[in-house]
Amino acid sequence: MRVIYAKYLSGEDIPVYDFAKKRKLVKYYTRETMAAIVAVSKLYEGLTVGQDMPFFYSTGEVEMLQFYKNIATQYATVQSEFSSLGFIEYILPTISPLEQFKMMRNMTACFVSIENGLKGDNAVLLSSASGLLYSALFAQTDGPVLIGAGKQYADGTVECGFAEIFRGEIENHPMLNSSGDAITLFKNSPFIDHGDSNNRI
C-alpha cells in the first residue's frame, strides 16, 4: 500500500502547473482538483499508471458559499428585491460556465482520470469512507486499485489523499463499516509517504 496525503491552507499555492500534463484544463480545476492532480502525479512519479486500473474517489461536499456570496453581492448592487427577471438580467451574466464545472461533484475524479488515462471501473462518492472501501473491495477487475478522497473547506483549505491498494489490504479495514469521512483514511494512515522534500506529502 502506498499512501499520499496533503493539506493546503487557505490561500496557499497548489503547484498544479508543475505536475499537470493537460495544462489547458487547469482553468476548470477547483483547489480540490488541483490538489488531486498533484497528489496522483507524486504517487506515480516515475511509474506507469495502468489504464484499466479501477479508480474510486470520495469527494467532500463542495463548498459553494463563495459562489453564492459573489452573485448575491453583485445582485445587491442593482436590486433590493429578488425576482426571476432580475435574477436572469443581473445574475446570469455574472456566472461563468466554468463555475458549473466546479459545482459538479464528479469533476475531480473525471479530471484525474483524463490526466492519467484511467478508463477502468470507477465510482464517485460523497464523503463516505465505508462506501469508498467497499467499492474498491468489490471492484470488478483484479490487480491494484486507486482510491482517493478530497475535502475543500469554505475558507479554501484543501485536504487530499490517494492510495494504491490491493484488496487484501483493506478487507479487514477498521473503517469498512464506519460512518467516518473518507479523508481520514489517508490522514490517519500509517503508510503515508513522507519522502517529499517539504515533508507534507
Next chain:
Amino acid sequence: MAIVITGFEIQSPLGSTLQENLSNLRNGSPCVGAIQNIDTEGFTMKAAGEYREGGQVLETPPNIDRKVYFLDQVLKRLFEKTGIDLRYDPSERLMNIGSGVDYIDIAAYFLDKEYEKPMDEKPHSYYKTAGQIKQLADHYQIAGGCNIFAAACVASAQAIGLSYRMLKHGMKRAIITGGSESMISYVNYIGFYLLGAMSADTNPETSCKPFDRRRSGTVLGEGTAMLLLENSSLADPESIIAEIAGYGCTMDAYAITDPDPSAKMLAKAIELALDDAGVTPDVIDCVHLHGTGTPKNAPAEYLALRQIFGDRVSELPVYSMKGQIGHLIGSCTAVEMLGVIHSIQNQEVLPTLNFAERDPEAPLFVVQEKPLSMPINYVLKLNSAFGGHNTALVIKKHNNS
C-alpha cells in the same frame, strides 16, 4: 443464488405512486411541461419534467429541497410495502443512493442578507444533500451504512452497481438503493442551462427528442426511485420483481463535456456487464439506452451497440424514457428502472416519445407509435455521465420456479 429486486417505489413526473407511474408510462402521456414550481420569467428555456400528483405538478415552498422531500415519501412507502423493518434489523439495512448538488433557496439567501454572514457560518437557506439524506437514513433506522454517489447522470447506476456487488459477494443485508434528484431551482437550473446541454426546442412537450435526427439537447426532470435488493435466498419468492444479473462500469477519460466518439469504453462497460452476468450478447432482448436527446449521445450509443451486437443492432429494439419525463440526472437510472421493469413484466418495449425521424448517424431500431410485444428475458440498461462515466446493467426476468 441471485440478486433480486423485491421492492420498487417511485415519485416522478409520471406520478406519485408506482401504479400511477406504470399507468402513465404505458399510456405515453407527455410529462414535460412549462415549469410551475418556480417563477421562470425571463428564462429562455422554461421546460422541465416536474413531479406530479394526480396529473398536477406538486408545488412546494422554497424552503424545501424537493429531492429530499421525494426521498422521504418514497422510503416511507418502500418500508410499508416491503416490511424491511420486520425482516431486517437496523444494522442489516444499508442504503446506497445517487443524488445531486446541494440546494439553495437563493431568494431567501438574498432577502435575508445571508451573503453578509462570515463564510464559516452556514446560511439557513443552504441545504446540504448529504446531511439531509443521512438524517433520513437515521429516521428510517438504516444503520448498516449510507453511501451517497455523486457522479452526475450515473450516480444512481453506480449506487445500484455497488449494491449488487455487495450482495453478490455475500453481504447479508437488505440494500435500499436508487436515486433522488431535483435540479429545478433557480441556481441549479440556470447552471445546467449554462453547460449548453439543454434543448433548443422551447415547446416543452417536444423539447427532448431521444435518437431523433432533429434532437438539439435534453430537458431536466426530477424525481426519486428506490429499489430493495436482496439475496434471493433471503427474499420472499412472491415479492421478486426481477434479477440484477450483471454490472459494468468504465470511464472514457476523453473529455469533460463530450462522450468519446469511438464509444470504445461504453462498449467495454457492456462487455463487462455481460461477462459479469455470464451471458453472451445474443441473449439480450432489448436495450434501454441513456437517450438524452443531445446531439452527441445517440451516435455514441449506436456505435457502442454496434461493437457488441454487430449487424443485429438494426433489429435490436431500443428505448429511452427521457422523451417523456426529461433527464433526472442523479436519479435517472433508478427512475428509468421503471421502464425496465415494465418491459420484463409486460413483455414489451415501449415507444420513445418524440422520436419521429431516424438519424443516419445513429440508425437504431427505436420503437415508435405503439409498444412492441416480444419475449423479454434480458434487458440491457445503459447510462453515461458528463465527465465520461459509462455504466451497463443486465436485468433478468426472474424464474419463480
